[in-house]
Amino acid sequence: MRYALIGLLLLLGAGAIYFFSQSDEGGESDPVAQVTPDAGPPQRTNVMVPELEIPEEEPDAGQPDTGPPEEETAMSTMRRRPRECTGNIDPSAIRQVVARQNPQVRACYERRLKVNNILQGTVNVRLRIGSDGSVDSVRVGGSLRDNEVFGCVRRLAQSWRFPSVDGNCVEVSVPFNLTPRP
Template sequence: MGGLIFWKLRGSDEKPVASVQPPPPATTPQVFEQPPPPPPPPPPPEEDAGKKPAGKVVGVGGGGCAGECKGTAGATLQSALAAKAGAARGCYERGLRQNATLQGKLVISVRVGPGGQVCSAGVASNALGDPGVASCVVGLFRSASFPAPEGGCVDTQVPMNFVPKGGGK
């Protein structure tokens, strides 16, 4: 009981504590991020595209890839084209993962220059019906280099018949 009296007597000597309010939040100016700078403009494709073939035609001599091709695909060139067609199976296998029933014939037309360089490659016919596989195969031929044809440049077609393994016709 003595503690209660002490506290009561002691409490009257204390001054009331004034309540302190926190200062109002300072308004900070909004910071806006600057947009990133625009990307640099791409190089003009017409100039680059025009220079490269012109350089190839001038450097090869003997007519290059321009005009009519009168050469013939000798045995070594035919063998190399067949090997590249075999490598195209990888493109088909990727397409087969997307469509398990994918099968059909794809014919690629290729123009090989007098030095063995590929002047052009494209789809002659696509009974396979998958543009992704066709594009992949054309890319393989365009990036290839072959043995020189006999007698100048040559236009040839490479037929490929794609069927799932174990289900050949």
């Protein structure tokens, strides 16, 4: 009995499908929906979407911390740099060395300017110059905010040679203002 009832329902369903498909062939066509032309993306109603705030990058801190100081030995005291620089150097000598190095610093900047054409700002180079005129340490920071330029300038500055210092060492700060050339 159950199978007879299922068969009857299937027969009625097939007949209904046949009936409705025959009535559509009467020559009447389906109504065509009118489509309006695309007006583009939907308009936003809010004026401004808040952006994420990116914190300012800390200036380069120089060499990483190497841990606690070594035990006092004859060799370790010879390698240590003095904590305070008490030396003097002629400012015109610093300007002269920096002027000679300016094209190389500019080349570091120009290389990155090809990647980011709106790159501009100041690169501050803080140097510790030893008594023999060699650069003992370099710190680089500034408003330019490009680590590749900072790294390039740091590598250059480590090789700069200055006149001998009167005293143990001297610390100087050298700013480079870098903007695209017209």
